[in-house]
Amino acid sequence: MERGASPRSVTPGRQRWDVELVRGRPRAAETLAAALGRVPGITDVQANPVTGGVLVRHDARMPATDIGRMVRTAVALVAAGTARAARPGPPRTPAASPPPRTGRGRSARPVLAVGGGIGCAVAVGVALAKGSAPSRQLAAVGAVVAATALVLRRDWRRAVDTSRDAVGPGAGRHPLVEIVGPHRRRLYRAAALSIACQAAEMALGTFLGWTGLVLIKGEAAPLARLGLTAAGAQLCGLAGLVAAACAAVAGLSYASNLQWRRLGQDIEHDWRSRTYRHVQHLAPRHLEGERTSRVAGTLTNDVGQLGAFFAGPANDVLQLATSLLILVPAFLLLAPQIAWIAFLPIPVIAWLSLRHQDKSAAGYARTGERRARLGSQVINSLEAGATVKSFCTEDFEAARIDDLSEAAQASSRHSDRDTTRHAETVRACTTASMAGTLLVGGRAVLGGTLRFEVFSPLIGLPQMLLMRMSRLGGIADQYQRTLACYDRVRRLRALPVETDAGDGTLDLPDVRGEIVLDRVTFAYPGRPAALEDLSLTIPAGRVTALVGATGSGKTSIAKLLMRFQDADSGRVLLDGRDIRDLRRRSLRHAIGFVAQDPFLFDGTIADNIRYGRFDASDEAVVRAAAMAEAHTFVAALPDGYDTLIGERGASLSGGQRQRIALARTILRDSPVVILDEATSAVDNETEAAIQRALRSFAADRTMIVIAHRLSTVRQADRIYVMDKGGIVAEQGTHDELLARHGHYASLWQIQAGALAV
Ligand SMILES: Nc1ncnc2c1ncn2[C@@H]1O[C@H](COP(=O)(O)OP(=O)(O)O)[C@@H](O)[C@H]1O
Ligand SMILES: [Mg+2]
Incomplete structure (x- = not known):
C-alpha cells in the first residue's frame, strides 16, 4: 500500500491532503493530527480516518511549501512509528494492513499457524504409524484442535485489537459480542436449536449409512445389537428412524432459522434506533462535519449488515462447529487411520480464510468508502435538480456519477476476484480431502485394517462437514464485511453528543427574557x-x-443563544444566568427560533405547524397560521391544512414556507422568540400584515428580529447595527439612528430610495 501524501487543494491558510496512511486508521489519524497541531503556525488539523483526508489550517503568512514539507515529514514520522508499533504484534487495523506478501512480520504468524497445522498432521501420521491406538487418537485430536484453535485465536485477538483501536481503550470485547449486545438470550436459544438440528442431521446421515450397510452386507451391526436381527426388520426400523430424523431436522431447522432471523432483525433494529438516537444528540458542529448521505448509509446499509450476519452466516458457523465437535471425536475413535486425511483441511482452510480476510478487509473498507461517496453524490445531484438543469450540466453530473460508480465498481471487482478465488481454493481443498478419505479408507478396508461397517457411515459424514467447510470462504467474507460495517457504525457513535455542564432549569412562566452578551468572542x-x-x-x-x-455575525448570535455553538470567551446571560449553567433542553424550550432556512418536513401543512406542539388543537393551528399571514393561502389550497407539501416543502413558494415556519414558532408560544430573516422572502405588503399581527404576540415576550430589510425592524424598541466581524456599529431606535446620519441612516436612504423607485 502506498504510504504517500498528496495535496488535494492548497489555498492561503488552508491545505487539504490525501494521506493513505490514515485511511482506516483512527489512531494514526489522531497521531498525525496531534503531531501537526503542535507545529507553530498551524492552527487546526483534522485527519479523517474514513476518507484519508487531512485538512490543515495555518497562518496564511506561512509559505504553502513549508506546510507541505511539514505534512510529508509528519506522515513519514507517523508511518515509521506505526510500522514499529505493528512489528511485534498482529496488525492493528485490517483496513490498513499491507498485503501479506509484503508484510513479512505479519505473515509470520499465519505461517506459524499453518506450519503448526501441517506439523501436527505429520506428527499424527507418525503417531498413527508407530504409537498405540489410544495415543494415536489423542495425538490426532490434539493436533487438529490445537492447529485450528491457534488460527482462530489469532483472528479473534486481532478483531478485538482492531475494535479497541477504532473506539479507544475500554472496549476490550470482540466486535461480534458487542454487536449481539443485550440479545444474548436469543442467541443462546438460536444456538441451542442449531446444535440440536445439526445433531439430528448427523443422526440422519448415520441412519442412511446403516441403510446402505443392510443392503450391501445384509445387516447393520448396531441394530443387530439392539435385537433387530432380520434384514427386513432392520430396514423397517431404519425407515422409522430416518423418518423421525427427517421430521426432527425439518422442525429444528425451521425453529432455528426463525430464531436466527429474529435475532438478526432485533440486532438491526436495536443498533439502528440506538445509533439514530445518538446522531440526533450530536453536537451540531459534528453533525455539520458529516455528510448526511454517509450517515444515512450507515444507519441503513451498515446496520443492516450487522443483523444480516447473525441472520445467516453466524448460523452456518455454529452448524460447522457442532459438526466438528461431533464428528472429529467420532472419527478419531472409530477410524483413526483415515481421520488425519479427513480433517487435515480444517486448519488449512481456517488459515486460508483468515489470510483472505487480511486482504479483503482493506478491500471492503475501500469499497465501502467509494460506495458512500457515490451515494452521497447521487443524492446531491438529485437534490440540485433545478440548478443542474438551469446550468445545463446534466452531462457533467452524469459523468461525475459515472466516474464514482466506476471507481466503486473497480474496487468491488478487485475484492470479488479475491473472494471467488478464495472460495474455489477452499472447495478444492475439501474435495481433495474427500477423495483422500475415500482412497485411504478404501485401502484400509481392502487391507483389512478397517471394517467396512465402520467405514461406510463415515464416508458421508465428513463430506457433509466438508461441504459446509467449503462455505467458510463466504462466511469469512461476510464476517469481514460485518466488521467493516461495525467499524463505520462505531465511528459514528464515537462522535461526541451534546452534554450539559450545568443542570439549571427554567420555569417557562417566570422567564422574562433579558439577554446579555458579555464580551463574547466566537469563531x-x-x-x-x-x-x-x-x-x-x-x-x-x-x-x-x-x-x-x-x-456580520447576526445568525451566529442566534446560534449562541440557542447553544448550537458555544462562545470561545465571554458569557451569554438569560435573565442574569449564564446559559451554560442551564440544561440545553430547558433553554431551547424557552426560546422559539425561526431559522434563516427553516426546514419543513414531508407531510401536511397542519403537521408542520404542529411540529413540537403535537397536542395543539386545530383552532390553535389556524390561529397561529393567521398570525403568520399563512391562513389565507392555506385555506385557498384544495386540501387546506391537509395539503401534502413534499420533501422540504417543495410544493410551496419560499415566502409560503417561511410563513408556515413562523406559524410553527408562534404556536410554540415561547417567552423568547428569535426571527432570523423570517420574512425575507415575503413581499412587503404581507410582511407589513405579519408585523401588525405579531404586535399582539410580541406584547408579553422578548423578540429578537434579525433582518437586512430595514422596514422589517422599523418599529423595534432597539436596533443594533452590526458591522463586519461581529461588532456593534450603532444602536438606538429607528428615529435616533436616522438622526445620527450614520451607517443606518445611509442604509435607510438606499432602501427607502429603492422602494420609492
Ligand atoms: N458553519 C459555519 N462554519 C464556518 N463559518 C461559518 C459558518 N456559519 C457562518 N460562518 C461564517 O461566520 C461569519 C458570520 O456568519 P453569520 O453569523 O451567518 O452572518 P449573518 O447571519 O450576519 O449573515 C461569516 O463570515 C460566515 O462565513
Ligand atoms: Mg444570517
Whole structure:
C-alpha cells in the first residue's frame, strides 16, 4: 500500500491532503493530527480516518511549501512509528494492513499457524504409524484442535485489537459480542436449536449409512445389537428412524432459522434506533462535519449488515462447529487411520480464510468508502435538480456519477476476484480431502485394517462437514464485511453528543427574557472570529432588532443563544444566568427560533405547524397560521391544512414556507422568540400584515428580529447595527439612528430610495 501524501487543494491558510496512511486508521489519524497541531503556525488539523483526508489550517503568512514539507515529514514520522508499533504484534487495523506478501512480520504468524497445522498432521501420521491406538487418537485430536484453535485465536485477538483501536481503550470485547449486545438470550436459544438440528442431521446421515450397510452386507451391526436381527426388520426400523430424523431436522431447522432471523432483525433494529438516537444528540458542529448521505448509509446499509450476519452466516458457523465437535471425536475413535486425511483441511482452510480476510478487509473498507461517496453524490445531484438543469450540466453530473460508480465498481471487482478465488481454493481443498478419505479408507478396508461397517457411515459424514467447510470462504467474507460495517457504525457513535455542564432549569412562566452578551468572542473552527468581544443587551419584553451586512455575525448570535455553538470567551446571560449553567433542553424550550432556512418536513401543512406542539388543537393551528399571514393561502389550497407539501416543502413558494415556519414558532408560544430573516422572502405588503399581527404576540415576550430589510425592524424598541466581524456599529431606535446620519441612516436612504423607485 502506498504510504504517500498528496495535496488535494492548497489555498492561503488552508491545505487539504490525501494521506493513505490514515485511511482506516483512527489512531494514526489522531497521531498525525496531534503531531501537526503542535507545529507553530498551524492552527487546526483534522485527519479523517474514513476518507484519508487531512485538512490543515495555518497562518496564511506561512509559505504553502513549508506546510507541505511539514505534512510529508509528519506522515513519514507517523508511518515509521506505526510500522514499529505493528512489528511485534498482529496488525492493528485490517483496513490498513499491507498485503501479506509484503508484510513479512505479519505473515509470520499465519505461517506459524499453518506450519503448526501441517506439523501436527505429520506428527499424527507418525503417531498413527508407530504409537498405540489410544495415543494415536489423542495425538490426532490434539493436533487438529490445537492447529485450528491457534488460527482462530489469532483472528479473534486481532478483531478485538482492531475494535479497541477504532473506539479507544475500554472496549476490550470482540466486535461480534458487542454487536449481539443485550440479545444474548436469543442467541443462546438460536444456538441451542442449531446444535440440536445439526445433531439430528448427523443422526440422519448415520441412519442412511446403516441403510446402505443392510443392503450391501445384509445387516447393520448396531441394530443387530439392539435385537433387530432380520434384514427386513432392520430396514423397517431404519425407515422409522430416518423418518423421525427427517421430521426432527425439518422442525429444528425451521425453529432455528426463525430464531436466527429474529435475532438478526432485533440486532438491526436495536443498533439502528440506538445509533439514530445518538446522531440526533450530536453536537451540531459534528453533525455539520458529516455528510448526511454517509450517515444515512450507515444507519441503513451498515446496520443492516450487522443483523444480516447473525441472520445467516453466524448460523452456518455454529452448524460447522457442532459438526466438528461431533464428528472429529467420532472419527478419531472409530477410524483413526483415515481421520488425519479427513480433517487435515480444517486448519488449512481456517488459515486460508483468515489470510483472505487480511486482504479483503482493506478491500471492503475501500469499497465501502467509494460506495458512500457515490451515494452521497447521487443524492446531491438529485437534490440540485433545478440548478443542474438551469446550468445545463446534466452531462457533467452524469459523468461525475459515472466516474464514482466506476471507481466503486473497480474496487468491488478487485475484492470479488479475491473472494471467488478464495472460495474455489477452499472447495478444492475439501474435495481433495474427500477423495483422500475415500482412497485411504478404501485401502484400509481392502487391507483389512478397517471394517467396512465402520467405514461406510463415515464416508458421508465428513463430506457433509466438508461441504459446509467449503462455505467458510463466504462466511469469512461476510464476517469481514460485518466488521467493516461495525467499524463505520462505531465511528459514528464515537462522535461526541451534546452534554450539559450545568443542570439549571427554567420555569417557562417566570422567564422574562433579558439577554446579555458579555464580551463574547466566537469563531468557527479555522475561521477568523465571527463575533469579537461583543457586548450587547437585549431588554426583556421588548422587540430588539439586529441588522447589518451579511456575514456580520447576526445568525451566529442566534446560534449562541440557542447553544448550537458555544462562545470561545465571554458569557451569554438569560435573565442574569449564564446559559451554560442551564440544561440545553430547558433553554431551547424557552426560546422559539425561526431559522434563516427553516426546514419543513414531508407531510401536511397542519403537521408542520404542529411540529413540537403535537397536542395543539386545530383552532390553535389556524390561529397561529393567521398570525403568520399563512391562513389565507392555506385555506385557498384544495386540501387546506391537509395539503401534502413534499420533501422540504417543495410544493410551496419560499415566502409560503417561511410563513408556515413562523406559524410553527408562534404556536410554540415561547417567552423568547428569535426571527432570523423570517420574512425575507415575503413581499412587503404581507410582511407589513405579519408585523401588525405579531404586535399582539410580541406584547408579553422578548423578540429578537434579525433582518437586512430595514422596514422589517422599523418599529423595534432597539436596533443594533452590526458591522463586519461581529461588532456593534450603532444602536438606538429607528428615529435616533436616522438622526445620527450614520451607517443606518445611509442604509435607510438606499432602501427607502429603492422602494420609492
Ligand atoms: N458553519 C459555519 N462554519 C464556518 N463559518 C461559518 C459558518 N456559519 C457562518 N460562518 C461564517 O461566520 C461569519 C458570520 O456568519 P453569520 O453569523 O451567518 O452572518 P449573518 O447571519 O450576519 O449573515 C461569516 O463570515 C460566515 O462565513
Ligand atoms: Mg444570517
